[in-house]
Each structure stands twice: as C-alpha cells, then as structure tokens.
Amino acid sequence: MKVEQIYTGCIAHAAYYIENNGEAAIFDPLREVGPYIDRATADGAQIKYIFETHFHADFVSGHLDLAQKTGASIVYGPTAKPDFEAIIATDGQEFKIGNYTIKALHTPGHTLESTCYLLIDENGNPHGIITGDTLFIGDVGRPDLAQKLVGDLTEEVLAGYLYDSLRTKIMPLSDNLIVYPNHGAGSACGKNMSKETTDTLGNQKKVNYALRADMTKEEFIKELLDGLTPPPAYFPQNVLLNIKGYASLESVLKKGNVKLSPTDFKALAQQTQAIVLDVRHENDFVKEHIPSSIFIGLQGQFAPWVGALIRDVQQPLLLITPEGKEEETLIRLSRVGFDHTLGILDGGIEAWKKAGFETDAIExxxxxxxxxxxxxxxxxxxxxxxxxxxxxxxxxxxxxxxxxxxxxxxxxxxxxxxxxxxxxxxxxxxxxxxxxxxxxxxxxxxxxxxxxxxxxxxxxxxxxxxxx
Missing domain, CATH: 3.40.250.10 (Rhodanese-like domain)
Structure with a gap:
C-alpha cells in the first residue's frame, strides 16, 4: 500500500499522503499546503479527502487552505463541530481512495473527537493505522490539552476514555499493522515519545507502557497523568483556530513580508506593543543585537519555542532574520498561529548599525x-x-x-x-x-x-x- 510519511522535524510533526488509481488523501496537513499539492500532481492524482485526526493543539492545520485549493472534502471524526463545512464521519464509516479503503475509528481520549483511520489495501487487507495523537511510538496522547474547552471535562475522565479506546479499538487489531502517529520525540503532546516515527502494532503492545494487557483503568490513568507538566499556553489558541478557521497563508505572507528601514522599524517598535524577535543563529545574537529584542533561532525548535514563550498568537512581531530566510520565518510562525508580523528589518543588524542605532551583546x-x-x-x-x-x-x-x-x-x-x-x-x-x-x-x-x-x-x- 502506498503510504508516505511527510515529517517536519522542527515541530516533530508527521502528515501522511496516500494515493491509488489517481486519487489521493492527506492526513493532518501543515499550514503550507504547496508540498502536498505538488506531491499529488507528481502522481497525476487529485486530492479527494483531507482527513483530520482531531483538532490539533500544537499547530494550525492546513485543512482550510488545502480544501480551498483542491476542492477536497475535509473529514473529522464523530462529535467534531467545526465552524466550516466538513464531513463528520460516523464510527466505522468507510471512504474510498481509488481501490483503497479508509475506515474511521472513533477513539476519544486525547480529545473527544479524536479518530484513528484504518488503512485497507486494494485486496481488503488492513495495512496500517493513522493514529493521530491517540497512539504514539512509545507513548499515548496526553488527555489534558483540550478539556478546558469542553466545560468541566477533566483529564481523569479523558484518560479513562483513552484507556477504553485503546483496548476496544486499537489493541484488538492485527499485530502486523503499521502504526503511523502524528508526532515523534520533541512534541509536547506526549511525555515519552520515541525518536522512531513508525512501528508495528505488535511491537508497541510489547514495549509501550500504555498498552500493557494486564493494566487496569485506574493504573493507566495514574501512570498517564504522572509527571505531566503544564501544556504550553498557546495550545488552546491553536485548537480554536483549527475549529473556527484562520486567514489564508498567502495573506499572512503578504501582510508580514514587508521590508522596513531601520528608522521605520525602530519607530514601530516604540509606537506599538510589538516584540522584536531575532531568529538568527545564537552565535550572531550574543555578539550584537537590538536592545530588548528576544532571540529564538530558526535552527532549533523555533515555532514551539515561540508559542511556549511568547504565548499569545495575537502578539504583533517585528523580525530580524538572516538574509533569504524572511518567508521561511513567516511560514514557521504561521504553523503555530502567529500571523501578526508587522514587518522585517531591511538589511538586518548591519543596516541597523549603519543607521547609527545602538546594539547590545551577551557576555x-x-x-x-x-x-x-x-x-x-x-x-x-x-x-x-x-x-x-x-x-x-x-x-x-x-x-x-x-x-x-x-x-x-x-x-x-x-x-x-x-x-x-x-x-x-x-x-x-x-x-x-x-x-x-x-x-x-x-x-x-x-x-x-x-x-x-x-x-x-x-x-x-x-x-x-x-x-x-
């Protein structure tokens, strides 16, 4: 069966592309959707469905832009209530991609609408399962990311739902199924994820603490919740963007990719509440930077750190980027919902110094x-x-x-x-x-x-x- 994992390491995210007989599907796409369209075009295929495993908290999904550009239908699992047109699948509902079958399995726990998708090949044989944040390699999804958006639902209740979902929907499946999760090590959506990004279900039953056959629900809840640190503050904001919608990436890039002279840049920094964000390498930042600017370098886990530390996705930003990295910076910010860049310093720190403005350094x-x-x-x-x-x-x-x-x-x-x-x-x-x-x-x-x-x-x- 043709299943391609498209992995983005800086946010530890896996999207999936499947294609058969001229039809394709994308699972959990990132916001920049061009690579998915290009991938389908290379196969001479039309993207028919965009499957979402849940309302993501750690990134803004590309489902809306991808649907608008391709005409594909967005699919969520039972109980999902998006503020836009989508197919809300019933538990067990099947979808066709060429001669392949995609079967929705409602697996509440990480969130109420969380749904896994069983991949069945052209011969009717189950090949793998796209598990979203329900099941990772070495871990399962934490149940404390969305409950604040659903009344008085507690993490203990969601953890109990997850226990039932794993044991009634996932563990009875064949050991030779390939598990395709939404994240790998480095994501804040779990606490013990492996660096591996796929595995067989049979091996996970042996090594994943959450799939122990003799584990009671009470033991599962205690072990799952033990050691959880508070989730990043931007997570609920990303969930709401994924539910309610967001501006197109093209409009975000057009608005933010504005070159500002040092004088205009300084004036905006003084006149607004914008944070001056410097994304160069740390070695460059410590030598010289604009006073009071914040460093978060592109070479690290840039977007998650922006979200975790700046927190408010509505926060205006002014950027200092390496030359040629302006659009990449804006795209990576958009992945976590930071769409309000006011402009970018034209000529970078060298232009700032030539304008006679002071710099600071870190010993x-x-x-x-x-x-x-x-x-x-x-x-x-x-x-x-x-x-x-x-x-x-x-x-x-x-x-x-x-x-x-x-x-x-x-x-x-x-x-x-x-x-x-x-x-x-x-x-x-x-x-x-x-x-x-x-x-x-x-x-x-x-x-x-x-x-x-x-x-x-x-x-x-x-x-x-x-x-x-």
Whole structure:
C-alpha cells in the first residue's frame, strides 16, 4: 500500500499522503499546503479527502487552505463541530481512495473527537493505522490539552476514555499493522515519545507502557497523568483556530513580508506593543543585537519555542532574520498561529548599525573558561527537569526555559551568574528574555553541557530517595 510519511522535524510533526488509481488523501496537513499539492500532481492524482485526526493543539492545520485549493472534502471524526463545512464521519464509516479503503475509528481520549483511520489495501487487507495523537511510538496522547474547552471535562475522565479506546479499538487489531502517529520525540503532546516515527502494532503492545494487557483503568490513568507538566499556553489558541478557521497563508505572507528601514522599524517598535524577535543563529545574537529584542533561532525548535514563550498568537512581531530566510520565518510562525508580523528589518543588524542605532551583546565564555571559574558564581541550568536530574553541575539551580515566565524572579539580579543549557541554544533564548526584563548580569556558556562535559567540571545526578 502506498503510504508516505511527510515529517517536519522542527515541530516533530508527521502528515501522511496516500494515493491509488489517481486519487489521493492527506492526513493532518501543515499550514503550507504547496508540498502536498505538488506531491499529488507528481502522481497525476487529485486530492479527494483531507482527513483530520482531531483538532490539533500544537499547530494550525492546513485543512482550510488545502480544501480551498483542491476542492477536497475535509473529514473529522464523530462529535467534531467545526465552524466550516466538513464531513463528520460516523464510527466505522468507510471512504474510498481509488481501490483503497479508509475506515474511521472513533477513539476519544486525547480529545473527544479524536479518530484513528484504518488503512485497507486494494485486496481488503488492513495495512496500517493513522493514529493521530491517540497512539504514539512509545507513548499515548496526553488527555489534558483540550478539556478546558469542553466545560468541566477533566483529564481523569479523558484518560479513562483513552484507556477504553485503546483496548476496544486499537489493541484488538492485527499485530502486523503499521502504526503511523502524528508526532515523534520533541512534541509536547506526549511525555515519552520515541525518536522512531513508525512501528508495528505488535511491537508497541510489547514495549509501550500504555498498552500493557494486564493494566487496569485506574493504573493507566495514574501512570498517564504522572509527571505531566503544564501544556504550553498557546495550545488552546491553536485548537480554536483549527475549529473556527484562520486567514489564508498567502495573506499572512503578504501582510508580514514587508521590508522596513531601520528608522521605520525602530519607530514601530516604540509606537506599538510589538516584540522584536531575532531568529538568527545564537552565535550572531550574543555578539550584537537590538536592545530588548528576544532571540529564538530558526535552527532549533523555533515555532514551539515561540508559542511556549511568547504565548499569545495575537502578539504583533517585528523580525530580524538572516538574509533569504524572511518567508521561511513567516511560514514557521504561521504553523503555530502567529500571523501578526508587522514587518522585517531591511538589511538586518548591519543596516541597523549603519543607521547609527545602538546594539547590545551577551557576555559569553567558552566551556574551558567556565570550568576555571564556575565555583565562584551561581550557575543556572536552563534545561528541562528530566535533563537536569539525569546529569547536572553540582550546585547548579534548575530554571527551565519552558517556565521562565513563571520563574524569572528566582534568577539572581544583584550578582553575576553563569547560564547554560544542553548545546547553547536555550541559554541564549533565556538570556535574551532576562535582558529584556532588565537583567544584565548573566554570562552565557557557549556549547552548553556538550562542551562542559569535555572539561573537569564536576557533574552529578539526582538520586531518588527510594534508591538510597
């Protein structure tokens, strides 16, 4: 059976393309829909259906633009109530793509409308299952992302629904089915996802904690909810955009891709509530940047960090981008619903300096220099708690970048301190946020823990009391 996974690593997202006999379907498309149309055109196929597994929280889907451009029908599972025309499938309803059959299986739990799609080949044999956020490789979807939008529905209730869905709809299926999930490692939609992006259902029954045959519902709920961190604040906003609709990507690009002179750029920054967002490499940002600008580099998990840290998708932005990366930046922002870019600095930081405007910098040292002095100053570790617990500098304080908006007051303001992460990306983001809030006493450690491990800095690990 012809199934193609189209994976976008920066947001750990998998869309799927299937084609047979001149007809095609797309599952869970991203907002930039050109690649899907091009893929179908290369096969001489017409996109017939756009299948959505649920109302996504971590990205804005491309279903509306793709339907408008191709005439394809949008399909959701039972209970979905979008504010636009769509087919609301019944549980077990079948759709034809050429000689292939797509069977909708309602699997509430991650969300109420969550639906998996069983892929049946031209001979009537089940080939695989597109599971959305119901079942990942090594994990299942967290049940706490949408309940706030559905009255008093609790995460415990949704977790119970998910237990039932897995055991009545997924686990009885053939072990040789291929599982095609919506996300891989790095997504905030689960807590223990594998780096692998497909597997057989039979192997998942052996290795995925959530599919243990002897697990009770109470055990499942407890284990699923244990250790969940608060979801990113932009998630509910993305859900609403996916339900209610959004501006076309073309209009977003046209509005945002406006080159501004340094004078106009500075005036807009002063006259509006826009955040100045610098997406260059962290090595360039630490050397010189516009004062009070925020760094989130394109080379990392750019869009999720924008969503997690800036939070409000209505927030106006002014951009500083590498030359030639203007449209890419706007597209990647649009994936998480940030459609309100006011313009881009024409000529970048060099033009800013030529206009006579001041720049700022972040003091940065090598791992070797850090190793000679780190015991004389506080050390802030910007990594996630799990990374910190596995290995950290003795005496370092863990202030995860994810929660800096809540924890920034724990950062020392009167004394200089070192700040590091895993490789140097997150520590610069955190340093830029602190600088924008009036902190100027941080010293960034280049290369992060990757470089520190090569020195004689003493590292330790968190030991659970039960292990003592």
């Amino acid at each position: 940065t040292v090598s791992p070797a220099t850090f190793a000679q002095d780190y015991t004389n100053k506080p050390v802030i570790d910007a990594r996630r708690p799990g990374e910190y617990q596995a290995e950290h500098i003795e005496g370092a304080q863990n202030i995860p970048l994810d929660f800096i908006n809540e924890l920034y007051q724990e950062v020392p303001k009167e004394t200089s301190f070192y700040i590091h992460c895993a490789g140097g990306y997150r520590s610069v983001i955190l340093s830029s946020i602190l600088k924008a809030r009036g902190y100027h006493n941080m010293i960034n450690v280049a290369e992060g823990m990757a470089g520190i491990r090569k020195t004689n800095v003493k590292l330790t690990a968190f030991v659970c009391p039960s292990q003592l």
